[in-house]
Amino acid sequence: MKTSKTYAGIPEKYAKLETAKVVLIPVPYDGTSTWQKGADKGPEAFLNASENMELYDIETKSEVYKEGVYLADAVTENSSPEAMVEAVHQTTKKYINKNKFVTLFGGEHSISIGSIRAFNECFQNLTVLHIDAHADLRKEYEGTKCNHACAVYEASQNTNLVQVGIRSMDASERTVMNEDKVFFAHDMAVNEDWIDDVLDQVTGNVFITFDLDALDPSIMPSTGTPEPGGLFWYETLEFLRKVFTERNVVGFDIVELCPNEQEKSSDFLAAKLYYKMLSYKFLSENDEDFDEDEDDSPFSQLSKFKNDLDEDY
Template sequence: MLMTNYGGIPKEFSDLKNAKVVILPVPYDGTSTWVKGADKGPEAILEASANMELYDIESKSEIYTIGIHTAKPVTEKSSPEKMTDAVYKEAKKYVGKYYTVVIGGEHSVSFGTIKAHFEKYKNMCVLQIDAHSDLRPEYEGSKYNHACVMARTRELCRVVHVGIRSQCVEELPYIIRENIFYAHEIQNNNDWFEKAVERLTANVYITIDLDGLDPSIMPSTGTPEPGGVGWYQLISFLQKVYQKRNVVGFDVVELCPNKINTAPDFLASKLIYKMIGYKFK
């Protein structure tokens, strides 16, 4: 049975009229260049969420009681440009009224919701957790390819990149050194937390490409890279960001599910739940 309700949350807390959070699935995988399957990511996350304990030990709360509504998926797939516009229009319905969370889908799905948030919130920047900087001006004939999402975002606002460990030479002219925290520089220490937070503006949108995590815990991505961020380092950093800045929304993208190993699906679902909890702590 296809799960359409995050967490299997009772109707009392999943109905839009009672919700503070809207989850918007975008099952799109039109521009990925290696392992395909990110379009199955939202479904896998929702399925995993049904097996997740809804009591959160860390916050000592049942986070879902704030109200979490799962919207109908954005199904436009004819081109990355049209998909981006469809996500933007759908996100505009919710941004500012609800805490809006997009689940992908490949990373190209993020720009539409980033744009919607940028138009709503002044002094906003984007925090990117990712293995790749995604700063190509254009790739394979499109400016809205998954490899270009941060290039488009940089046309709107500042981007702070964390966990980067793969770039192409064409991206180097676009690197702003004080805004990038390479994976090899942040391994085995949290000394960089404060410095990274200082680079963030008052309002922050977070985009998490799951390949930013180490493939030992997140192998289910289209382009896995060794040497990524660990679970506890990631959530400790995110807690710091939520404490110090106003996180206006976020997305979690690039889950490429593997039926043999569902642990990464569960990780993605748990991460979303944790981040919602940090917002409404």
Template sequence: MPASTMSFCGLPTDATAYAQASTIILPIPFDKCSTWLKGADKGPAAIIEASKQLELYDIETDSEVYKKGIFTAKPLHATSSSVLLRRTDAIVSGYLKDNKFVVTLGGDHSVSIGVFKAYAKHYRDLSILYLDAHADSRDSYEGTPYNHACVTARAQEFTKNIVSVGIRSMDSSERDHLDRKKIFFAHDIHDSDKWINNAVRLLTDSVYITIDLDVFDPGIMPSTGTPEPGGLGWYQIMKLLASVSKSKRIVGFDVVELCPSKHKGPDFLAAKLIYTLLSYIHANEPPR
């Protein structure tokens, strides 16, 4: 498998070989379906660059997950949403057949659609934990069903088991067909952690997590294409992810919608999020 010239965490060659790696980092610098601020195509490179500043020892799990092997693939490029869907499905399916854990870096949120398709074929009981400020459930937007405002609508074509967290913006057209039992609105959960157990219980055993960085409050994550006030905090998100990792099998995840700016703090937050979640997952997984 072709490796990127940029390695997540700046890892040495002996920690990044494909054959030995448990985790694949798949950068998808695609930003043809965002609707406001552009720049998500620069997100993967910014995250990988910021990851070089990470401490490789995770305090919370008392682990060094990089020793499991992290391979950074060459960026996946596509000229259109339809091409992206086909290529992403094929490439991720290949990684899953090789028993790899895939972390996808966007790009706008539409990059997740092909990943969902690949995972739904591989895991019949798949559920998706959808962390986002927006419902993203329009059937079509700005002339395409693959807009980043349509991601949960497309996800429902692969699985009905979708739990959304952090939602605080949607159109009235999305209201009537939402399953409110599986949506945790930001205004209902911002001042408590009691909702976490309820959210986790709604998930199946095999969970894919998609994280639009605008789920975070813009006070700590301003570098997104569609920022929304009133987002969740770092520890709220991490408590949720830790809880899922302890009681479910997380089979893959993505982090999308970083629009890098001159200030590098948000880039580092995204890199830290990825490394910490990998630490949670591998600390709780059974031996292969």
């Protein structure tokens, strides 16, 4: 089942599997969430918002959709968490093996167990860059290892897991966590060099799993488990821009949009975030000068301005 004819309403000539460089897999799954339900409606809300988004990116001066984005059939397996993870695993691997840049949009965070498993099988020396409010390192939760609270436990055992924005966890997760590779939100708030510190830990091929509750609920209220003290828009873009331009990102997923009929800005933010990540990926491949003078970027200038204010006060 496809919820839209093409991603973002792009012309059919840019949406064919044979020629598209990007595959987008929707995964409308919400089988293990433990608070607010509705993440299964996330892909549809994301796609609807994408159709109302301008497709020229001002910052990168690009129209990345022209690289081709194929909207795959949604993964709708929901008979069990384990069956869903395996369906995501196999679907993701199928498109990686077609030499596509594979992306996914959930759904709750348990879908990432399947996507990470596929990327780890297909790419050597994989770093999983986990951007989230929650540690998600439980080995098992509520009777299954395929729970949203276990989203990156397997990655912690089998990949170079780097966690960013963490501000909520269970005490038991510290026994699994590599704290040299965990960037807690309260530390990031007082460390102007946190982006460079993260990049020091990110090596090899990189898969990004982006839980939208990593963002502050003032700009992203529509998630299943919002947490105060999150990332803001421009610092997030500055970070992602550096990751894409300085490392080899091989794919990503975005999860945990829990849409609210009365609040559409979150849907649109998710749509814009996805498009920004694609824009950074393909500009970094096509334009060698993109990161030549990063100190002149608007985001670096904004960071300098904020740091100057902090020093003044």
